[in-house]
Amino acid sequence: MSLRDLSVLAISTLLFATEGYCQKYNFENYSVNEGLPNNVVRSIAQDELGFMYFGTNNGLAVYDGSLFSPFLLPGTGSGQQVFRMKTVSSRKLWIDYAGNKDLLWIRKGILERPGLRNRYDINNIYEMGGDTLVCTDWGLYRLKKKELVRIPLGMKNDDRVIHFLFQVDDHRVLVGRKGFSMALLSAGNMEKLDETKDDISVNDIREGPDGNLWIATDSHGLVIIDGIQLKKGHIVFLPHPASLSFLGKEDIFCIAANRDDQSLLIGTSHYGILNYHRDGSLTSMTKNNGLSGNKVNCMFLDRDKTWWIGTDFGVDKLTSTSFMFYGTEDGTAIGSTFRIEKDSSGRTWFFGNEYFYYTENELAVRAEYPPGVEKIALGSSATKDGIWVSVPNHLFYIDTRARKPIVHNAIHTNDTYRRMVKWENCIILGGKSGLAMLENNQVKMIDDTFIDIRALCKDRYNKLWVGTFSHGIYRLDLQKSSKGLQPVRMQQILDSNSNYNRFLALMADDKGRIWAGTRFHGVYVYEVSEKTAVKKSEFGMKEGLSNNSVTSVTQVPGGDTWIGTSTGFDRYSENENGSQIVRLSRHYRFNNSVNQLVSDSTCLWAATDVGAIRISLTREKYYQFPTYFKEVSFPDSTRHIFSTDTTLYLKADENSFSVSFTAPFYINEQQTQYFYRLVHDGPRGDWIEVRANHSINFNSLRSGKYTLELRSIPFNGQSGYLVSRLGFIIATPFYRSTWFIVLLVLLGILLVYQFDVARNKVDESSEVRPLLDRIYTGSGQVMENMNDIVWYVNPKNDSWEDILVRMREFAIPILEARNIDVNFTADEKLLGHKLSMHQRQNIYYIFKEAVNNTAKYSQATRVDISLVRSGISLVLSVRDNGRGFAGETVRKGNGLLNMQQRALALNGLLTIDSVPGIGTHIRLVLQIP
Numbered sequence: 001m002s003l004r005d006l007s008v009l010a011i012s013t014l015l016f017a018t019e020g021y022c023q024k025y026n027f028e029n030y031s032v033n034e035g036l037p038n039n040v041v042r043s044i045a046q047d048e049l050g051f052m053y054f055g056t057n058n059g060l061a062v063y064d065g066s067l068f069s070p071f072l073l074p075g076t077g078s079g080q081q082v083f084r085m086k087t088v089s090s091r092k093l094w095i096d097y098a099g100n101k102d103l104l105w106i107r108k109g110i111l112e113r114p115g116l117r118n119r120y121d122i123n124n125i126y127e128m129g130g131d132t133l134v135c136t137d138w139g140l141y142r143l144k145k146k147e148l149v150r151i152p153l154g155m156k157n158d159d160r161v162i163h164f165l166f167q168v169d170d171h172r173v174l175v176g177r178k179g180f181s182m183a184l185l186s187a188g189n190m191e192k193l194d195e196t197k198d199d200i201s202v203n204d205i206r207e208g209p210d211g212n213l214w215i216a217t218d219s220h221g222l223v224i225i226d227g228i229q230l231k232k233g234h235i236v237f238l239p240h241p242a243s244l245s246f247l248g249k250e251d252i253f254c255i256a257a258n259r260d261d262q263s264l265l266i267g268t269s270h271y272g273i274l275n276y277h278r279d280g281s282l283t284s285m286t287k288n289n290g291l292s293g294n295k296v297n298c299m300f301l302d303r304d305k306t307w308w309i310g311t312d313f314g315v316d317k318l319t320s321t322s323f324m325f326y327g328t329e330d331g332t333a334i335g336s337t338f339r340i341e342k343d344s345s346g347r348t349w350f351f352g353n354e355y356f357y358y359t360e361n362e363l364a365v366r367a368e369y370p371p372g373v374e375k376i377a378l379g380s381s382a383t384k385d386g387i388w389v390s391v392p393n394h395l396f397y398i399d400t401r402a403r404k405p406i407v408h409n410a411i412h413t414n415d416t417y418r419r420m421v422k423w424e425n426c427i428i429l430g431g432k433s434g435l436a437m438l439e440n441n442q443v444k445m446i447d448d449t450f451i452d453i454r455a456l457c458k459d460r461y462n463k464l465w466v467g468t469f470s471h472g473i474y475r476l477d478l479q480k481s482s483k484g485l486q487p488v489r490m491q492q493i494l495d496s497n498s499n500y501n502r503f504l505a506l507m508a509d510d511k512g513r514i515w516a517g518t519r520f521h522g523v524y525v526y527e528v529s530e531k532t533a534v535k536k537s538e539f540g541m542k543e544g545l546s547n548n549s550v551t552s553v554t555q556v557p558g559g560d561t562w563i564g565t566s567t568g569f570d571r572y573s574e575n576e577n578g579s580q581i582v583r584l585s586r587h588y589r590f591n592n593s594v595n596q597l598v599s600d601s602t603c604l605w606a607a608t609d610v611g612a613i614r615i616s617l618t619r620e621k622y623y624q625f626p627t628y629f630k631e632v633s634f635p636d637s638t639r640h641i642f643s644t645d646t647t648l649y650l651k652a653d654e655n656s657f658s659v660s661f662t663a664p665f666y667i668n669e670q671q672t673q674y675f676y677r678l679v680h681d682g683p684r685g686d687w688i689e690v691r692a693n694h695s696i697n698f699n700s701l702r703s704g705k706y707t708l709e710l711r712s713i714p715f716n717g718q719s720g721y722l723v724s725r726l727g728f729i730i731a732t733p734f735y736r737s738t739w740f741i742v743l744l745v746l747l748g749i750l751l752v753y754q755f756d757v758a759r760n761k762v763d764e765s766s767e768v769r770p771l772l773d774r775i776y777t778g779s780g781q782v783m784e785n786m787n788d789i790v791w792y793v794n795p796k797n798d799s800w801e802d803i804l805v806r807m808r809e810f811a812i813p814i815l816e817a818r819n820i821d822v823n824f825t826a827d828e829k830l831l832g833h834k835l836s837m838h839q840r841q842n843i844y845y846i847f848k849e850a851v852n853n854t855a856k857y858s859q860a861t862r863v864d865i866s867l868v869r870s871g872i873s874l875v876l877s878v879r880d881n882g883r884g885f886a887g888e889t890v891r892k893g894n895g896l897l898n899m900q901q902r903a904l905a906l907n908g909l910l911t912i913d914s915v916p917g918i919g920t921h922i923r924l925v926l927q928i929p
């Protein structure tokens with residue numbers, strides 16, 4: 001093992017291998033499995049649409065919130081490295097990759113080439129004082145229209161490998177290079193003001209919260225330049241802070257400023273990310289607490305304040321710094337955490353299986369249960385100098401005054417106490433078989449009539465609430481006497497549905513209400529007076545809770561109530577507009593049982609089945625983000641859109657397609673919900689949730705004008721949203737157009753007229769007259785058929801109301817003209833339903849053929865026509881009392897054969913029953929929606 005390896009091992013041991021457990025950050029990793037072209041991520045950027053770009057050792061990928069897609073660059077191929085990306089004031093994204101000598105931009109997701117090609121590789125680009133400055137492998141250039149003009153710098157090797165510029169102020173610019181000296185230049189004429197003696201390979205430059213410049217370098221580690229001296233025209237190096245002294249020879253690839261807490265994030269080659277705080281303290285993000293790898297190549301903060309970290313194992317997204325998990329380190333699990341307690345010094349204690357822990361800075365320090373006890377903490381209560389803890393049949397005390405707490409031996413008890421609550425100078429204990437008090441290290445029974453106490457709290461009137469597992473809640477008045485505290489039962493409070501309910505949690509809020517968490521019915525809220533308590537409200541999963549099994553309730557500063565359940569935690573908020581329940585477990589991707597919630601002025605602690613969790617109480621940001629329509633895909637083509645509001649003009653045969661979309665939002669993007677509605681010739685309908693993979697399919701839409709409205713709702717279910725709109729106008733087919741229908745009618749009229757004139761001119765005795773009569777009769781049928789076509793192709797005639805009117809208008813005149821009585825009935829169940837053109841055409845023609853046959857051949861005096869809906873079936877019946885006909889006639893008639901063929905086209909069943917001398921019954925049965 002080399003000396004460097006030993007040094008790294010020693011420093012790693014010093015930083016990370018302590019007696020405690022590091023907090024685990026909420027990182028999410030993306031790698032080649034999700035669509036990256038390579039796991040070595042060297043650069044990260046975001047474009048003006050909000051899409052994320054990741055430069056790797058094998059090309060560029062873009063992430064739009066739903067999919068990773070390759071982004072092809074000129075000449076890219078296997079092994080092409082993307083080094084740097086940067087957004088400038090023109091909202092263009094500049095790309096630097098291996099061998100690139102072009103000036104390349106990405107704008108609105110499209111690659112642009114301004115037509116400028118340089119002789120040398122372009123390394124960086126800056127906009128300063130109205131100029132665009134370009135750093136190359138052979139000096140610094142100024143962009144003049146479409147030409148690069150070299151700027152002489154007067155430095156040693158001033159024509160070599162310039163990577164970074166940093167504008168110190170209006171008068172000075174710092175130049176960073178690879179393998180050459182740094183220099184301070186005049187911002188006006190770029191003359192040299194000062195230059196370092198040593199060569200320094202600069203990887204990144206950031207201004208720290210102290211006003212100094214922090215330089216990430218190869219081999220020189222972290223370099224700090226005095227900011228005050230820079231403004232005087234001199235480069236003066238400062239010593240490393242004591243906590244960063246080990247970085248003297250470390251390769252530092254990137255530095256970022258965290259504006260929220262005024263700290264610096266330092267990306268190293270061996271130690272992950274070091275978070276240097278203004279007070280000089282140091283915390284870290286490494287493989288031990290969630291990072292995918294300890295070699296950090298780049299860091300990027302997106303517009304929604306989400307951190308992206310590029311490593312040699314993909315890109316890590318820090319979904320939330322407000323959610324810290326104390327659960328595992330190096331594969332060793334803390335395990336289930338049963339109780340959490342805060343001591344008087346501000347430390348947090350969490351009691352798990354086998355061990356318990358207390359926080360010391362950012363670490364959880366392990367401590368041992370006293371000997372001879374079962375290692376399951378059931379209750380706890382903090383005093384001025386320590387903490388009392390109950391375990392099965394034992395109590396023990398932890399003295400927390402010293403830096404290293406002292407755990408006292410356990411006291412044996414006759415009962416197992418699950419809950420504790422402070423009461424004046426003593427502690428009230430709730431056990432399996434009664435209520436007791438702990439005073440002067442002695443346990444004394446108060447009431448042995450209670451069974452299985454699971455919750456205790458004190459209300460604003462100094463009354464004790466006792467929640468049991470099977471007999472409801474009791475409200476007690478504890479009165480002092482010579483014998484100690486004497487309980488007086490004021491009220492037994494039961495669930496209104498049953499007197500057998502299980503209460504797991506009790507909490508008094510700042511309005512004096514009592515919140516009760518139940519095993520099966522969510523939360524009950526009681527209004528309390530001096531003498532009475534009345535349940536005023538209750539809510540569970542129907543109202544938005546993640547689960548009806550409520551295990552803990554606590555109120556945090558500001559008034560919000562947090563509710564722990566068997567599947568996570570929720571936040572209940574009240575304001576002048578009402579109340580809201582937010583399932584924050586969805587935000588943190590946490591789906592485990594919560595045993596207890598404890599809050600202080602800055603954070604909330606949760607004891608869970610998988611460890612302890614610390615949650616910052618800062619309110620999550622109110623997010624409004626656009627949803628982009630990406631593309632419209634037809635069976636044989638695709639149109640790219642990338643818009644939030646546009647209109648497409650589609651051909652008549654482009655009426656079946658799918659619309660893909662996405663929202664460039666990266667906080668729990670898997671939890672983002674999408675809703676759409678299609679507006680067409682009428683009022684807006686209800687929103688429909690999209691459950692497919694970011695796409696909506698449309699099939700066989702009618703011609704006309706449509707608007708597709710789309711909205712996104714993020715993980716926290718906030719009510720505000722932006723609506724995106726995609727309009728599309730589908731052209732009308734020529735055979736449905738007004739001009740075509742009018743032309744058909746005119747042609748028909750002209751045809752009838754011409755034959756009528758010709759027939760009148762021919763003498764009655766002429767041999768031509770019978771032929772013209774037949775043509776005239778046929779032309780009338782043509783006109784009738786054209787009229788039918790005009791009717792059934794009109795999409796406005798798609799309801800049963802329309803077809804019933806059409807049937808009546810045809811049948812009644814033709815039958816009554818032959819002195820046939822007509823009884824026409826239709827089921828009201830049919831009204832309101834729609835028919836396709838195919839259905840309208842075939843149903844109507846079957847009906848028309850049946851009525852025509854009756855009128856021509858039946859010699860009937862009565863016809864009964866009915867349309868009935870039975871379940872999903874339609875039954876059309878035409879029955880007459882005419883002469884009937886023999887069976888062989890059924891097989892010979894062309895009209896009846898056409899009816900059979902149309903029934904088959906509808907997937908229906910047509911039956912024809914006819915008895916000579918009695919009549920004929922034609923019956924059609926088919927399924928309809």
